[in-house]
Amino acid sequence: MNGITVSKPLRLLDNDEMQRIHETSIQVLSKVGVVYEAEWALNILKEAGCEVDYKKQIAKIPEELVKDAINKSQRIIKLCGRNRKYDLTLEGTKVYFAGGANAVKVIEYKGGDNFISRPATLDDLIKLTIITDALENIHCYLSPVYPQDVIQKGVDCVKCEIALNYTEKHFYHDAEGYEGALNQIKMASIVVGGEDKLRKRPIISLAPCITSPLVWSENALGVIKACAEKNVPAIISSEPILGATAPVTMAGLLVQQCAEVLSGLTLSHLINPGTPTLICTLPSVMDMHTASITLGSIETGVMCAASAQLFREFYGMPYVGVGAVSDSKIPDQQAGYEKALTALYGILGGVNLMHLASGMLEFLLGVSYEQLIIDNEILGMVLHGIKKLEINDETLAFDVIQKVGPRGQFLEQKHTIKYMRKQLYLSKISDKQSREIWEKKGAKNILTRAKEKAEEILKTHKIEPLDEDIKRMLRNIREAAQKG
Amino acid sequence: MEEKIRNDLKEKIAESLLEYNEEVTINLIKNALKNGMDALEIVDALSKGLRKIGDMFGSGEVFLPELMMAASIMKTCMDILTPLLSESKTSTMLGRIVIGTVKGDIHDIGKNIVRSLLQANGFEVIDLGVDVDPEKFIEAIKNYKPDILAMSALLTTTINEMHKVIRKVEESGLRKNVKIIIGGAPTSEEYAKKIGADAWGSDANDAVYKVKMLLGIREEK
Numbered sequence: 001m002n003g004i005t006v007s008k009p010l011r012l013l014d015n016d017e018m019q020r021i022h023e024t025s026i027q028v029l030s031k032v033g034v035v036y037e038a039e040w041a042l043n044i045l046k047e048a049g050c051e052v053d054y055k056k057q058i059a060k061i062p063e064e065l066v067k068d069a070i071n072k073s074q075r076i077i078k079l080c081g082r083n084r085k086y087d088l089t090l091e092g093t094k095v096y097f098a099g100g101a102n103a104v105k106v107i108e109y110k111g112g113d114n115f116i117s118r119p120a121t122l123d124d125l126i127k128l129t130i131i132t133d134a135l136e137n138i139h140c141y142l143s144p145v146y147p148q149d150v151i152q153k154g155v156d157c158v159k160c161e162i163a164l165n166y167t168e169k170h171f172y173h174d175a176e177g178y179e180g181a182l183n184q185i186k187m188a189s190i191v192v193g194g195e196d197k198l199r200k201r202p203i204i205s206l207a208p209c210i211t212s213p214l215v216w217s218e219n220a221l222g223v224i225k226a227c228a229e230k231n232v233p234a235i236i237s238s239e240p241i242l243g244a245t246a247p248v249t250m251a252g253l254l255v256q257q258c259a260e261v262l263s264g265l266t267l268s269h270l271i272n273p274g275t276p277t278l279i280c281t282l283p284s285v286m287d288m289h290t291a292s293i294t295l296g297s298i299e300t301g302v303m304c305a306a307s308a309q310l311f312r313e314f315y316g317m318p319y320v321g322v323g324a325v326s327d328s329k330i331p332d333q334q335a336g337y338e339k340a341l342t343a344l345y346g347i348l349g350g351v352n353l354m355h356l357a358s359g360m361l362e363f364l365l366g367v368s369y370e371q372l373i374i375d376n377e378i379l380g381m382v383l384h385g386i387k388k389l390e391i392n393d394e395t396l397a398f399d400v401i402q403k404v405g406p407r408g409q410f411l412e413q414k415h416t417i418k419y420m421r422k423q424l425y426l427s428k429i430s431d432k433q434s435r436e437i438w439e440k441k442g443a444k445n446i447l448t449r450a451k452e453k454a455e456e457i458l459k460t461h462k463i464e465p466l467d468e469d470i471k472r473m474l475r476n477i478r479e480a481a482q483k484g
Numbered sequence: 485m486e487e488k489i490r491n492d493l494k495e496k497i498a499e500s501l502l503e504y505n506e507e508v509t510i511n512l513i514k515n516a517l518k519n520g521m522d523a524l525e526i527v528d529a530l531s532k533g534l535r536k537i538g539d540m541f542g543s544g545e546v547f548l549p550e551l552m553m554a555a556s557i558m559k560t561c562m563d564i565l566t567p568l569l570s571e572s573k574t575s576t577m578l579g580r581i582v583i584g585t586v587k588g589d590i591h592d593i594g595k596n597i598v599r600s601l602l603q604a605n606g607f608e609v610i611d612l613g614v615d616v617d618p619e620k621f622i623e624a625i626k627n628y629k630p631d632i633l634a635m636s637a638l639l640t641t642t643i644n645e646m647h648k649v650i651r652k653v654e655e656s657g658l659r660k661n662v663k664i665i666i667g668g669a670p671t672s673e674e675y676a677k678k679i680g681a682d683a684w685g686s687d688a689n690d691a692v693y694k695v696k697m698l699l700g701i702r703e704e705k
Binding site: 407409411412413414416417420421433434436437440 | 504547548549550552553556590592593596597686687689690
């Protein structure tokens with residue numbers, strides 16, 4: 001899939017400001033240090049020259065080691081789909097969208113102003129996966145649901161099995177430690193025909209996430225290890241909360257998240273120099289009145305745009321950020337403006353892969369079928385809006401202006417027919433008709449139209465099925481993981 | 485011409501409208517005429533093509549500029565073909581409509597959209613253009629004997645012209661010969677009733693629907 005390149009990305013930081021953020025995060029790494037809750041990790045770091053306190057599980061990382069890891073990181077990361085048409089190349093200011101993840105409840109629309117919130121199920125996971133596969137503005141898949149009606153042990157393998165069966169797009173997953181990661185990597189390699197092939201065409205990437213501030217859990221370290229050993233892209237993540245698990249200043253948060261992801265990156269490249277790695281951060285905000293963690297805040301957009309600039313310009317790495325997110329409990333106006341603003345802000349900053357960008361509500365707890373469809377429209381408008389303006393003789397259009405002349409109109413010109421589909425965003429579910437026609441067609445609100453669209457996709461969308469043998473092998477691994 | 489070759493050529497003519505290239509379609513019909521195809525058959529083929537574009541417009545695949553371009557190509561073709569048709573043979577159209585934007589108003593986009601959609605639905609449309617004098621409407625009704633008179637206005641300052649035209653049609657004793665439909669941003673169902681029009685089109689699609697209702701034509705399914 002072709003990402004769209006942001007031609008003039010926002011620059012929120014000057015060069016010397018980026019330098020200062022970097023230098024301060026190096027100070028954090030070398031003077032404060034980072035907790036690694038696994039002895040094997042501390043051993044590797046000590047061997048490489050870190051000052052390690054085994055009792056406190058803290059490693060203090062010298063600047064040279066971090067620089068070394070930055071130098072070994074790939075500048076261009078390819079994420080492949082089961083179907084080649086969904087391959088993504090993360091580089092420069094090329095941008096893509098990835099779906100929402102791990103909602104525990106479904107916000108169901110019941111018509112009028114009525115909604116119910118209920119536990120998300122395996123059936124929802126399958127349906128939302130199929131819909132996500134069909135939506136043209138979501139380029140990469142995350143499991144939208146954390147199903148509440150299955151045994152919680154081995155649920156990462158359940159989600160992996162669903163992803164492999166019901167989407168042809170690249171999928172980006174969390175994993176339950178080293179074993180969970182290896183299981184998922186094995187499942188993905190069965191589908192592509194072996195680990196060698198998976199190395200060439202990684203259809204899966206895994207996201208080890210640090211616990212802010214500055215703690216790598218044993219589980220997350222296991223995922224880093226599995227990815228590095230198998231050359232599977234590791235999306236090294238940090239999810240700091242402004243004012244709670246990170247300083248309240250946005251600059252302070254940028255420093256801490258930088259230190260956090262670089263500490264994971266350093267370990268990855270010590271295990272396997274040059275292993276594919278991506279940086280991901282999810283900066284959220286603590287509401288100082290209610291103590292709620294919020295994502296739909298404008299600061300999320302600002303910090304993602306600043307992070308994208310920092311990782312692109314200063315470190316030369318693709319950056320995975322967050323956007324099109326909301327704290328609203330239902331798909332309402334708040335959801336609309338928070339999603340539109342956070343998506344547009346981050347993308348203008350050049351976030352290469354904006355994840356959690358569809359269907360999610362209520363921070364990241366809920367998912368809505370209708371919101372998923374609406375978000376696809378928001379993302380489509382954002383992607384269209386960032387395209388470079390095409391300036392050439394034909395688009396400057398002197399000839400047609402001359403031909404039409406004063407008092408004429410342009411609707412019936414060949415020039416209009418030639419360019420309208422390229423130049424205009426053709427909306428899918430937004431209402432653009434006259435009031436009379438809208439009323440004649442039932443005066444449907446956006447939620448009703450989105451609900452109908454979701455139902456239509458579920459009826460008509462087809463996904464290339466896997467071979468029965470492969471399906472059986474995946475099922476066996478998943479069942480073993482659930483019992484294990 | 486052999487049956488099969490003739491059918492293929494008709495198909496080609498119909499499909500050519502989808503290229504939105506006047507030259508291509510005109511060359512095809514000239515070629516068809518040279519090979520002895522009846523003008524009426526060509527008109528049929530073009531109408532079929534235009535109707536298909538009208539359907540695609542309805543389902544959202546085709547956009548307004550394309551529909552209008554196709555209708556305009558159809559009109560150019562008709563200028564070539566009409567002189568070749570004998571009088572009795574022109575009656576394959578669903579009905580004849582005289583359309584125009586009223587005096588004082590030079591807006592023709594809405595009117596042209598309605599014209600294109602009517603043509604795409606198989607009506608013969610005589611377009612009087614913009615800034616049309618009431619007398620010109622009367623003359624056109626006398627000359628063309630249309631089934632429908634359609635008037636458009638965009639400016640609130642010009643909609644009273646519609647009332648004037650209707651009064652003139654009544655005074656000339658032509659009112660019983662023709663149904664009248666109006667449309668345009670400042671108009672409404674109430675206004676249409678008030679000035680004695682037979683119908684009001686809320687937009688182009690609705691105008692076609694109302695015209696069909698007025699003429700008792702059932703929607704094909």
